[in-house]
Amino acid sequence: MKSNLADYKVGDRVILKNVLDAQLTIQLYSMGCVVGEEILVERKAPFGDPIIISVEDSFISLRKDDAKKMEVELS
Amino acid sequence: MKKKEFKVEDKLRLILVGNPNSGKSTLFNSLTGLNQRIGNFPGVTVEKKIGSVKINYQIDAEVIDLPGTYSLSPRSEDERVTFEYLSDNTRTDLPELIVVVADASNLKRNLLLATQLIDSEQPTILVLNMMDVVERNKQNIDIEKLQKRLGIPVVPMNARLGKGTKELKATIAAYQYQQAEKFIEDHESKDALQNTIYRFEKIKGIIAETLTKEGESRTATITRKIDNVFTHPVWGFAIFLFILFLIFQAIFSWSSYPMEWIENGFLVLGNFIAETLPSGVLNDLLVDGVLAGLGGIVIFIPQIAMLFMFIAILEDTGYLSRVSFLTDALLKRFGLNGRSIIPLLGGAACAVPAIMSARIIANKKERLLTIFVTPLISCSARIPVYTLLIALVIPADKQFLSFNLQGIIMMGLYLLGFAAALVTAAVMKYVVKSKERSHFVMELPIYRTPRWTNIGMTILNKTKLFLFEAGKIIIAVSIVLWVLSSYGPGEKMADIDAKYETVLADSNADLTVINEQIATEKLEVSYAGHIGKFIEPAIRPLGFDWKIGIAIITSFAAREVFVGTMATLYTVGDDENTEGIKAKMQRATFSDTGEKVYTRATGYSLLIFYAFALQCMATVAIVVKETGGWKWPIIQLVYMGALAYFSSLLIFQIFS
Numbered sequence: 220m221k222s223n224l225a226d227y228k229v230g231d232r233v234i235l236k237n238v239l240d241a242q243l244t245i246q247l248y249s250m251g252c253v254v255g256e257e258i259l260v261e262r263k264a265p266f267g268d269p270i271i272i273s274v275e276d277s278f279i280s281l282r283k284d285d286a287k288k289m290e291v292e293l294s
Numbered sequence: 295m296k297k298k299e300f301k302v303e304d305k306l307r308l309i310l311v312g313n314p315n316s317g318k319s320t321l322f323n324s325l326t327g328l329n330q331r332i333g334n335f336p337g338v339t340v341e342k343k344i345g346s347v348k349i350n351y352q353i354d355a356e357v358i359d360l361p362g363t364y365s366l367s368p369r370s371e372d373e374r375v376t377f378e379y380l381s382d383n384t385r386t387d388l389p390e391l392i393v394v395v396a397d398a399s400n401l402k403r404n405l406l407l408a409t410q411l412i413d414s415e416q417p418t419i420l421v422l423n424m425m426d427v428v429e430r431n432k433q434n435i436d437i438e439k440l441q442k443r444l445g446i447p448v449v450p451m452n453a454r455l456g457k458g459t460k461e462l463k464a465t466i467a468a469y470q471y472q473q474a475e476k477f478i479e480d481h482e483s484k485d486a487l488q489n490t491i492y493r494f495e496k497i498k499g500i501i502a503e504t505l506t507k508e509g510e511s512r513t514a515t516i517t518r519k520i521d522n523v524f525t526h527p528v529w530g531f532a533i534f535l536f537i538l539f540l541i542f543q544a545i546f547s548w549s550s551y552p553m554e555w556i557e558n559g560f561l562v563l564g565n566f567i568a569e570t571l572p573s574g575v576l577n578d579l580l581v582d583g584v585l586a587g588l589g590g591i592v593i594f595i596p597q598i599a600m601l602f603m604f605i606a607i608l609e610d611t612g613y614l615s616r617v618s619f620l621t622d623a624l625l626k627r628f629g630l631n632g633r634s635i636i637p638l639l640g641g642a643a644c645a646v647p648a649i650m651s652a653r654i655i656a657n658k659k660e661r662l663l664t665i666f667v668t669p670l671i672s673c674s675a676r677i678p679v680y681t682l683l684i685a686l687v688i689p690a691d692k693q694f695l696s697f698n699l700q701g702i703i704m705m706g707l708y709l710l711g712f713a714a715a716l717v718t719a720a721v722m723k724y725v726v727k728s729k730e731r732s733h734f735v736m737e738l739p740i741y742r743t744p745r746w747t748n749i750g751m752t753i754l755n756k757t758k759l760f761l762f763e764a765g766k767i768i769i770a771v772s773i774v775l776w777v778l779s780s781y782g783p784g785e786k787m788a789d790i791d792a793k794y795e796t797v798l799a800d801s802n803a804d805l806t807v808i809n810e811q812i813a814t815e816k817l818e819v820s821y822a823g824h825i826g827k828f829i830e831p832a833i834r835p836l837g838f839d840w841k842i843g844i845a846i847i848t849s850f851a852a853r854e855v856f857v858g859t860m861a862t863l864y865t866v867g868d869d870e871n872t873e874g875i876k877a878k879m880q881r882a883t884f885s886d887t888g889e890k891v892y893t894r895a896t897g898y899s900l901l902i903f904y905a906f907a908l909q910c911m912a913t914v915a916i917v918v919k920e921t922g923g924w925k926w927p928i929i930q931l932v933y934m935g936a937l938a939y940f941s942s943l944l945i946f947q948i949f950s
């Protein structure tokens with residue numbers, strides 16, 4: 220079942236399946252966060268916003284709203 | 295992007311491009327050493343670093359360090375500059391070779407830009423930088439194979455230690471353009487997104503073939519451990535505030551000596567010019583107009599350079615993006631984003647470079663809002679004004695809850711500026727319309743030890759840029775103000791000269807005292823004096839008299855001019871200090887009512903006025919440049935003026 224990244228908790232590992240926003244896709248891609256890649260939820264600020272994830276040892280910070288647009292599956 | 299012809303000649307141009315933090319500037323510095331200068335890209339204030347290097351006995355190359363970019367689809371202003379520079383076909387003076395600098399320890403996404411350039415048929419060389427990190431991470435890259443798969447020369451390097459420079463030069467000298475196989479055929483990609491997705495598929499394939507891993511990376515583990523503390527919801531903030539506190543302490547205590555030297559240096563220089571050049575209008579203009587104006591900005595260089603230094607250190611270590619992470623949730627509510635914290639911090643030194651640094655904000659609306667509110671942060675030019683006014687109305691020994699009241703008010707003014715910036719942004723959020731969605735996707739680089747030469751270069755370049763950007767305007771306005779305060783309508787100026795002629799001739803007279811008296815009387819009848827009197831009715835409700843009116847007008851160019859104008863108005867000689875001005879200002883009375891001018895109410899009112907009003911031509915000029923027109927700077931000027939006026943009015947009415 221598909222769910223979005225914001226639903227996961229710190230320490231979860233997920234696979235990126237789809238990004239629902241073109242601009243966001245390009246931003247994520249240029250930072251190495253590509254569909255099919257494994258994402259580790261590293262850290263969440265209070266109220267779950269923003270979130271730090273890591274993809275192959277690159278750390279990326281993004282907002283909860285952005286995370287909601289990222290469809291993922293537990294890996 | 296059109297294909298460019300390329301053939302190695304005696305003179306060529308190397309264009310360094312790459313992801314942010316891939317080591318372009320490090321490579322640039324190691325190639326060019328001190329043979330570099332800094333310029334601007336036409337129309338914008340993005341820095342353009344140009345240097346030169348000898349490739350071999352025969353070939354000389356010009357080197358350009360472009361702003362970092364992740365791909366050829368520009369997202370921020372900086373990236374747009376790079377994109378436009380690369381696609382500009384009008385430069386034909388030199389054959390150009392693109393050197394893509396890639397962080398080899400993050401190969402996958404660093405190859406994106408390289409493959410895009412290869413596909414656009416640009417003559418390109420790939421530098422695989424940070425090979426030391428690759429080694430440390432127990433990875434291995436098959437350079438030969440990578441070269442074959444990409445179809446362009448690949449040079450492994452460690453730019454930090456200058457390793458691989460020789461090989462790079464040899465590769466450049468031997469470079470010949472060869473048509474490489476395209477990664478993505480034009481027909482395969484309908485749009486930028488599709489293109490990127492396909493491209494990454496291919497890049498992943500190449501990496502699977504060329505990169506082998508023998509173990510876990512350690513750098514990420516260390517970064518995680520540090521971040522456990524630095525991005526902690528409580529400790530992270532506490533540490534950030536503590537670092538801020540240390541920075542401001544350091545700036546204010548360390549910069550006082552160099553500032554004193556600069557002040558004295560300008561005094562000596564002024565006296566020297568005044569005495570050596572034949573006296574007359576030109577002499578006065580040079581000394582009282584140009585030199586005084588220049589001195590007024592050079593004096594802030596120590597503080598500004600130091601703030602640049604601290605920001606550069608925080609940035610180079612990777613800490614600053616953690617601060618952005620910490621503050622994003624708060625700033626988002628005010629229509630800003632985590633990146634805005636960098637201009638807001640920088641604004642405490644000087645709004646001009648701070649506004650320039652707002653370029654890192656990709657979202658147009660958030661960038662505009664940041665630019666709009668940054669001048670509300672109390673900058674170092676307000677310090678002398680605050681210091682004088684606080685000393686004037688608050689006795690030095692006065693305490694509040696056992697803290698020094700003067701210090702508390704000073705701190706209060708900083709907080710007030712910050713609060714005003716946030717509130718203004720929150721209001722503007724609803725005024726400025728934007729269809730662009732707000733994203734905040736930001737890379738958090740791994741922590742590194744700062745590279746001191748890089749930081750040194752950053753300080754040098756930014757300070758230079760500030761000096762020239764702000765300097766041009768301040769000199770121009772100083773000249774105008776000098777004219778306004780040295781000339782007046784009618785014969786009054788001449789009358790004053792005539793009046794004192796006999797007194798001056800008296801050999802027993804104290805010349806300095808009389809000259810000061812003349813200066814004061816002349817200022818009163820000058821154009822500036824007339825303007826001051828003209829606006830007095832408007833500013834009287836704020837508790838200001840016409841002398842303050844003059845000071846507000848003269849300090850329109852730059853706030854710190856206030857102190858100098860007060861010195862002239864109250865006939866205080868150069869040899870006397872703030873104490874002298876203070877004493878005379880304390881005795882000042884309104885000419886009609888005879889009441890004291892500098893009551894506590896007027897003091898507070900004036901402080902608030904200087905905290906809010908946009909009295910800085912350099913800021914106006916930079917906002918014109920950065921927003922690409924006069925609309926926003928004018929709105930800003932009017933808004934901050936109105937805010938200053940009505941806040942002062944309110945404060946004066948409350949306290950009087």
Ligand SMILES: Nc1nc2c(ncn2[C@@H]2O[C@H](COP(=O)(O)OP(=O)(O)O)[C@@H](O)[C@H]2O)c(=O)[nH]1
Pocket residue numbers: 312313314315316317318319320321362423424425426427451452453454455610742743744745748
């Ligand atoms: N370990 C290592 N660090 C490097 C190397 N080259 C640059 N750096 C560091 O990487 C960081 C970013 O470099 P910089 O030149 O500012 O990157 P730019 O953003 O591309 O201009 C700095 O802290 C450099 O000291 C290298 O070859 N090895």
Ligand SMILES: [Mg+2]
Pocket residue numbers: 318319320
């Ligand atoms: Mg750089």
